[in-house]
Amino acid sequence: MKNSEKVHDQQSCTAALNAMSDSFYVIGGKWKLRIIISLRNGHTRFNEIQRSIPGLSAKVLSGELKDLEANGLIERKVYAETPVVVEYVITPYSDTLEPVLNALVSWGEQHRNKIREGVF
Amino acid sequence: MKNSEKVHDQQSCTAALNAMSDSFYVIGGKWKLRIIISLRNGHTRFNEIQRSIPGLSAKVLSGELKDLEANGLIERKVYAETPVVVEYVITPYSDTLEPVLNALVSWGEQHRNKIREGVF
DNA sequence: GTTAGTGCTTACCTTTGGGTAACTGCTAAC
DNA sequence: GTTAGCAGTTACCCAAAGGTAAGCACTAAC
Numbered sequence: 001m002k003n004s005e006k007v008h009d010q011q012s013c014t015a016a017l018n019a020m021s022d023s024f025y026v027i028g029g030k031w032k033l034r035i036i037i038s039l040r041n042g043h044t045r046f047n048e049i050q051r052s053i054p055g056l057s058a059k060v061l062s063g064e065l066k067d068l069e070a071n072g073l074i075e076r077k078v079y080a081e082t083p084v085v086v087e088y089v090i091t092p093y094s095d096t097l098e099p100v101l102n103a104l105v106s107w108g109e110q111h112r113n114k115i116r117e118g119v120f
Numbered sequence: 121m122k123n124s125e126k127v128h129d130q131q132s133c134t135a136a137l138n139a140m141s142d143s144f145y146v147i148g149g150k151w152k153l154r155i156i157i158s159l160r161n162g163h164t165r166f167n168e169i170q171r172s173i174p175g176l177s178a179k180v181l182s183g184e185l186k187d188l189e190a191n192g193l194i195e196r197k198v199y200a201e202t203p204v205v206v207e208y209v210i211t212p213y214s215d216t217l218e219p220v221l222n223a224l225v226s227w228g229e230q231h232r233n234k235i236r237e238g239v240f
Numbered sequence: 241g242t243t244a245g246t247g248c249t250t251a252c253c254t255t256t257g258g259g260t261a262a263c264t265g266c267t268a269a270c
Numbered sequence: 271g272t273t274a275g276c277a278g279t280t281a282c283c284c285a286a287a288g289g290t291a292a293g294c295a296c297t298a299a300c
Binding site for chain 2: 280
Binding site: 029030055057059060082083084 | 287288289290296297298
């Protein structure tokens with residue numbers, strides 16, 4: 001899809017808006033990206049993840065993990081050993097989020113500087 | 121002790137997380153990006169903007185416009201003519217959001233396709 | 241046998257976000 | 271003079287999000 005000039009017809013605009021909403025739905029909210037990053041940092045177990053994110057309750061973590069799994073960003077592995085072990089791991093698919101994360105991080109950084117400088 | 125691939129020390133990681141939170145705070149939520157896009161499409165007046173975004177109430181629009189103005193993304197111009205006219209316009213600064221918007225839109229699009237294909 | 245840990249779920253309560261509708265002060269049109 | 275539009279603000283209410291705490295089934299340590 002070429003974007004050499006700005007295409008502004010109704011269809012493409014609505015589609016773009018919906019796509020944006022989808023992104024926000026999947027990775028938005030207080031915790032989703034923090035959880036993904038916790039997993040990237042090597043945490044795999046439920047309580048381990050929870051401890052790595054201050055303020056995150058078990059209830060919320062439980063729900064967020066289900067959402068992330070449903071969207072293919074993480075995988076839940078159950079090892080039916082004597083004490084059942086559950087592991088959460090990021091999938092290769094979650095790497096596709098890189099550009100989004102980078103964009104968010106760099107814009108946030110420069111914006112924070114702008115605000116700190118008292119530009120507004 | 122440098123890791124040329126990925127730097128994962130505590131400081132840089134926390135900073136990145138905060139930057140991300142800032143981004144979400146500024147452009148997150150149901151309406152902010154939709155409002156920006158409405159302004160980009162040439163709408164300037166309060167009621168005009170509201171009518172262009174179905175489901176958006178005056179109360180919420182009022183609040184969102186204040187937030188966006190506080191973050192320098194839009195400007196509120198008051199013309200003290202006989203009937204007072206108020207105009208909202210996007211600032212050049214809001215163009216810096218381009219990379220973020222593009223990243224969100226393209227990831228959302230490809231993800232929607234993945235889901236529609238029933239990959240998960 | 242009591243304590244602690246794991247991986248959650250459930251019930252309960254509070255906070256908030258957002259919707260609805262009314263109302264302001266002003267002007268212009270019918 | 272009644273209606274309609276502009277640019278909001280305010281009060282009221284509801285539903286959803288999220289925090290707290292307890293509980294469950296199991297195991298391992300003290």
